[in-house]
Every structure is written in C-alpha cells, then in structure tokens.
Amino acid sequence: MREDLRNNEFVSQTGRTLLMLRELLLKGEFRPGERLSELALVERLKVSRTPIRLAFDRLAHEGLVEPSPSGGFVVREFTIADIWDAIEMRGVLEGTAARLAAERLTDTAELARIKGFQAQMDSLVPSVGHNTMESFAVYMNLNEDFHSELVSLAKSPMLQRTVTHLTALPFASPSAMVFARSRLPGAAGMLTIGQEQHHSLLEALEKRQGTRAEALAREHVLLSRRNLESVLADESILQCVPGSSLILRASEIN
Amino acid sequence: MREDLRNNEFVSQTGRTLLMLRELLLKGEFRPGERLSELALVERLKVSRTPIRLAFDRLAHEGLVEPSPSGGFVVREFTIADIWDAIEMRGVLEGTAARLAAERLTDTAELARIKGFQAQMDSLVPSVGHNTMESFAVYMNLNEDFHSELVSLAKSPMLQRTVTHLTALPFASPSAMVFARSRLPGAAGMLTIGQEQHHSLLEALEKRQGTRAEALAREHVLLSRRNLESVLADESILQCVPGSSLILRASEIN
DNA sequence: AAAGAAAGCTATGCATGCAGGAATGCAGGT
DNA sequence: ACCTGCATTCCTGCATGCATAGCTTTCTTT
Numbered sequence: 001m002r003e004d005l006r007n008n009e010f011v012s013q014t015g016r017t018l019l020m021l022r023e024l025l026l027k028g029e030f031r032p033g034e035r036l037s038e039l040a041l042v043e044r045l046k047v048s049r050t051p052i053r054l055a056f057d058r059l060a061h062e063g064l065v066e067p068s069p070s071g072g073f074v075v076r077e078f079t080i081a082d083i084w085d086a087i088e089m090r091g092v093l094e095g096t097a098a099r100l101a102a103e104r105l106t107d108t109a110e111l112a113r114i115k116g117f118q119a120q121m122d123s124l125v126p127s128v129g130h131n132t133m134e135s136f137a138v139y140m141n142l143n144e145d146f147h148s149e150l151v152s153l154a155k156s157p158m159l160q161r162t163v164t165h166l167t168a169l170p171f172a173s174p175s176a177m178v179f180a181r182s183r184l185p186g187a188a189g190m191l192t193i194g195q196e197q198h199h200s201l202l203e204a205l206e207k208r209q210g211t212r213a214e215a216l217a218r219e220h221v222l223l224s225r226r227n228l229e230s231v232l233a234d235e236s237i238l239q240c241v242p243g244s245s246l247i248l249r250a251s252e253i254n
Numbered sequence: 255m256r257e258d259l260r261n262n263e264f265v266s267q268t269g270r271t272l273l274m275l276r277e278l279l280l281k282g283e284f285r286p287g288e289r290l291s292e293l294a295l296v297e298r299l300k301v302s303r304t305p306i307r308l309a310f311d312r313l314a315h316e317g318l319v320e321p322s323p324s325g326g327f328v329v330r331e332f333t334i335a336d337i338w339d340a341i342e343m344r345g346v347l348e349g350t351a352a353r354l355a356a357e358r359l360t361d362t363a364e365l366a367r368i369k370g371f372q373a374q375m376d377s378l379v380p381s382v383g384h385n386t387m388e389s390f391a392v393y394m395n396l397n398e399d400f401h402s403e404l405v406s407l408a409k410s411p412m413l414q415r416t417v418t419h420l421t422a423l424p425f426a427s428p429s430a431m432v433f434a435r436s437r438l439p440g441a442a443g444m445l446t447i448g449q450e451q452h453h454s455l456l457e458a459l460e461k462r463q464g465t466r467a468e469a470l471a472r473e474h475v476l477l478s479r480r481n482l483e484s485v486l487a488d489e490s491i492l493q494c495v496p497g498s499s500l501i502l503r504a505s506e507i508n
Numbered sequence: 509a510a511a512g513a514a515a516g517c518t519a520t521g522c523a524t525g526c527a528g529g530a531a532t533g534c535a536g537g538t
Numbered sequence: 539a540c541c542t543g544c545a546t547t548c549c550t551g552c553a554t555g556c557a558t559a560g561c562t563t564t565c566t567t568t
Contacts, residue, residue, distance in 0.1 A: 012551075013551075013552065014551080014552090037519075038520075039518090039520095047552090047553095048552060048553045048554075049520090049552095050551080050553065051551085051552070053308075053521090054307075054308075057308060057311055057312070058311070061312070061315045063415070070520095070559085070560065070561090071519080071520050071521075071559080071560080072519075072520060082412070085410050085411060085412045085413075086412050088410070089410065089412040089416060093346075096346050156339050156342070157336065157339060158336070158340050158342075159339075159343055161419075162343065162416055165416065165419055166412065172412075266521075266522095267521075267522065268521085289549095291548095291549075292549075292550075293550095301522085303522095303523080303550090304521080304522055304523065304524090305521085305522070305523095307551090324530060325530075325549080326549075326550060326551095
C-alpha cells in the first residue's frame with residue numbers, strides 16, 4: 001500500500017487526479033520535456049484546474065515532473081545513468097534497513113510476516129514459468145511486500161520515509177526490472193537466485209547478524225543491476241519497464 | 255542554497271508563504287498537533303488561501319506538517335527518538351556520499367571548493383570563541399557548505415535528492431546541534447575535533463580511500479550525537495535548536 | 509528577404525465564491 | 539451533574555473568474 005493512499009485520497013478529486021496523471025505519465029502519454037497544460041487535462045480528466053495543480057505539485061515532489069522556469073510543469077526526463085543511480089541508492093538503503101532490522105530485532109516472532117511473504121513466493125516460483133501473467137503479478141506484489149516489510153523491520157521512520165521517497169520513481173522499485181526481465185530467457189534462474197538470497201537474508205536477520213544482513217541486501221540489488229543490463233541489451237524489452245517512455249535511451253543521446 | 259529556491263520561489267506568493275510558514279513553525283508559533291487554519295493565516299500573512307494551501311502541501315512533503323484525516327493540516331510532532339533516527343540516517347547517507355566521492359573522483363582539482371570551505375573554517379576556529387555570534391553564524395554556513403559540497407562530489411542525483419529531503423527536517427541538518435552546543439562548555443574542543451575529522455576526510459578523498467572516507471563520515475556524525483546528548487542534559491539549551499518547540503520532550507511523555 | 513518589434517492570444521498564478529462536512533456549543537433528558 | 543443529540547457555525551475542498559506574463563504571429567523596416 002502506497003503512502004499516498006494513507007487517507008481517503010482515492011475518493012478526493014485531487015487523489016484521483018494524482019492517480020490518473022501518474023498512470024498517464026507511466027503509460028507514456030506525454031513526451032519527456034513536454035509542457036503539461038492544465039486546460040488540456042481539465043477536459044481529459046473531467047476535473048477542475050485546482051486538483052490538477054495540486055497533483056502536479058505532488059508529482060514534482062515525487063520527481064516525475066518538474067516546475068518550468070516560465071511557469072507550469074514539464075515532464076521529467078531520465079537517463080540510464082539515473083536508473084543505475086537509483087538502484088545503487090536502493091542498495092544502500094535496503095542494506096541499512098537489513099542491518100538495522102537485525103540489530104533491533106527483539107523477538108524473532110516479528111519475522112512472521114516477512115517469512116509468510118517468503119513462503120508464498122517459494123510456493124509460487126515453480127509455477128511462475130507456466131501461467132505467466134497472473135502468477136507473475138502475484139509474485140511481484142509479494143516481492144514488494146517482502147521488501148517493504150524489511151524496511152518496516154528496521155524500525156526507523158526516517159529510513160522508511162527515505163525509501164518511500166526513492167521508490168516513488170517507478171524504475172527504482174524492487175520489482176521494476178523483474179517484470180521486464182521475465183520476458184527474457186533465464187528469468188526462472190534469476191527468480192531462484194533471488195529466493196535463495198531472500199532466505200539467506202532471513203537467516204541473517206533471525207541470527208541477528210547485522211553486517212551479514214547488510215551485505216546480503218546490497219548483493220541482492222545487484223540482481224536488479226544484472227536484470228537492467230539484460231534489458232538494455234534488448235531494447236524491445238525496455239518498453240516493459242514502467243515509465244520507460246520517460247527514459248532517454250543511449251541511442252538518442254545527440 | 256536550498257533546493258526550494260531553485261526557481262524564483264522567493265518572489266511568488268507561494269514561495270514567500272512557504273518561507274514565512276516555515277519560519278513561524280520553527281519559531282514555535284504553533285503547538286504540535288495544532289490544526290493550522292487557512293483563514294487565520296490569510297490575515298496574518300496577507301495572502302490568499304490558494305498559496306497557503308500550496309505551501310501546506312509542500313510542508314507536508316518536507317515533514318513539518320501532516321494532513322489531517324478530517325481535512326486540513328496539523329503541526330507535526332517529533333520525539334527525541336526521531337532526532338536520533340534522523341542523525342543516524344544522515345550518517346549513512348553522508349558516509350555513502352563520502353565513499354562515492356572518493357570512488358568517483360577523477361581529478362583532485364574537483365576538491366578545490368570543499369578545500370576552500372575547510373580553509374575558511376580553519377581560519378575561523380580560533381576566533382570563534384570570542385566574537386560569538388557573527389563568526390559562529392559564518393562558521394555554521396561554511397559547515398553547511400562543506401557537507402553540501404561533499405554530497406555534490408558523490409555525483410549521484412538520487413543521493414543528492416535524498417539528502418536534501420532528509421535535511422529538510424531542521425534538526426537533521428549538519429550544524430543544527432552545533433549551534434545549541436556552542437552555549438555549553440567544551441564547544442571549542444568539539445569544533446577542533448570536527449575540523450580534524452574534516453581534514454582526515456579530505457585526505458581520504460584525495461587518496462581515493464573510499465572505505466576510509468565512509469567510515470570517517472559516519473564517525474563524524476557521532477559528533478552530532480554527542481552534541482545532542484549534551485544538549486539534552488541541559489533542557490534550557492534545547493530551546494536553541496531550530497524547531498525545538500516541535501519536539502516532544504522526554505519529561506512530557508505521560 | 510531577414511530580423512526585430514509590436515500586438516494579440518493563450519495559459520498560469522492568484523483570489524474568491526460556493527457547497528458539503530466536521531467540530532463545537534447549547535439544550536434537554538436521565 | 540453528566541451525557542447525548544441537535545443545531546449552528548466555521549472551515550475545507552473544489553470550481554471559476556481575473557489579471558499578468560510569456561509565447562506566437564504578423565507586420566514593418568532595413
């Protein structure tokens with residue numbers, strides 16, 4: 001559950017507008033650098049300018065759009081380097097989360113939830129190759145839950161805030177690359193490796209091995225890096241990562 | 255220079271409102287948990303409700319206020335634990351910044367700026383005990399510049415974003431505790447230690463010793479922790495840290 | 509023909525009107 | 539005397555009007 005949904009933001013005009021705009025941006029309805037016209041969105045989204053303005057402001061904080069010097073907002077443009085950067089940051093933050101979670105664990109019963117997510121993923125991995133779509137979506141959600149719970153276990157509100165802020169960028173999310181990679185051969189193997197790392201991480205947490213947990217979490221994000229490398233090698237697959245239309249591909253640099 | 259001033263936000267109504275509201279909040283004009291009335295601020299700040307609403311939204315992202323379930327915004331309340339947490343996070347992030355800065359340094363000439371800040375601080379430290387106020391303010395600004403430049407040297411936009419986001423909380427800033435501590439005995443010694451650590455850090459950067467640089471930066475924030483401990487021991491001094499009125503003191507916990 | 513200037517237009521930023529809802533206060537009942 | 543229910547009042551969220559600033563287009567001048 002995203003932080004944005006903390007209140008009943010899905011009923012308010014502003015909340016719905018925010019969700020709709022995010023979806024449009026990630027679907028690639030707008031070109032990077034394009035100026036977002038409020039009036040055009042008024043008739044498209046059937047809401048007044050005020051909630052649109054509010055939603056723009058929040059999207060700017062999320063980093064999907066940025067204020068234009070001449071007023072208004074333009075669609076943000078990302079580079080491959082930005083994605084690498086975001087993944088590296090996620091490694092640092094999740095590593096810290098893992099270390100803190102291990103250090104601050106008072107009762108191993110606190111690991112029940114995260115172990116539950118892991119168990120469900122374990123039972124899902126064998127079949128994930130067959131009925132691709134449905135079970136894969138379930139797997140990705142569980143993966144998100146697993147990583148989210150890891151951060152919660154760190155018991156650090158600031159870290160929580162920071163991670164939420166970082167993963168607001170679509171391709172910085174833990175399973176952003178997993179999906180795209182699933183279209184490539186060897187995906188099943190990657191999943192197996194990921195599960196193995198999850199298990200090691202859980203063991204480290206249970207034994208309160210903070211340093212090992214941090215190292216394992218850092219190593220775990222390298223899977224995302226390898227996935228990114230694979231995805232970059234086949235540009236047709238890049239279209240599968242959310243918000244891909246906002247990414248300035250290397251071939252387009254001048 | 256704060257990220258918030260990226261545009262001409264200090265001329266626009268919203269920008270001025272944001273600055274004024276932040277100042278009021280940090281000065282302790284509102285009680286934690288208090289509901290912020292838009293109408294009351296309209297006559298107080300002489301601006302319409304629209305920019306006030308916008309400013310509220312940004313303050314909510316900064317973390318100084320939070321949306322109320324029943325609508326509107328309330329002043330956020332912080333605990334001592336939150337400050338410890340923020341300082342610990344800053345340690346992790348600045349440590350990462352130091353490591354990346356060392357690893358990604360291509361030319362030692364890039365260190366000119368940060369060395370300049372350090373040189374100015376060095377020349378200031380001896381006199382900082384005498385003409386307390388003026389030179390101390392200058393010192394704090396230089397300290398902020400030093401830490402900001404360190405983050406820039408990491409060449410990681412995401413890290414930059416993350417640190418900016420974290421240090422939006424007033425007491426999470428590098429020199430938040432330095433000022434309060436300056437009222438206590440032994441302040442000069444702390445400054446000397448800090449400068450020594452800065453020098454070691456610069457040496458590590460110059461020699462591209464990433465791991466050492468990370469360790470030094472992490473050790474450096476422990477100065478903030480020690481300052482916080484000292485400040486907490488003398489509650490009358492706590493009033494000197496910015497935003498202190500938003501901090502739920504331990505004695506007030508039921 | 510090209511460049512610059514002026515005029516018109518469009519979109520943003522801000523102010524304010526309006527309606528729905530929450531909080532408060534008062535009154536009545538137990 | 540306290541609790542509860544109702545009414546009133548205030549406030550928020552949203553829509554929209556208005557003025558200013560920027561952009562475009564066209565006309566004029568060199």
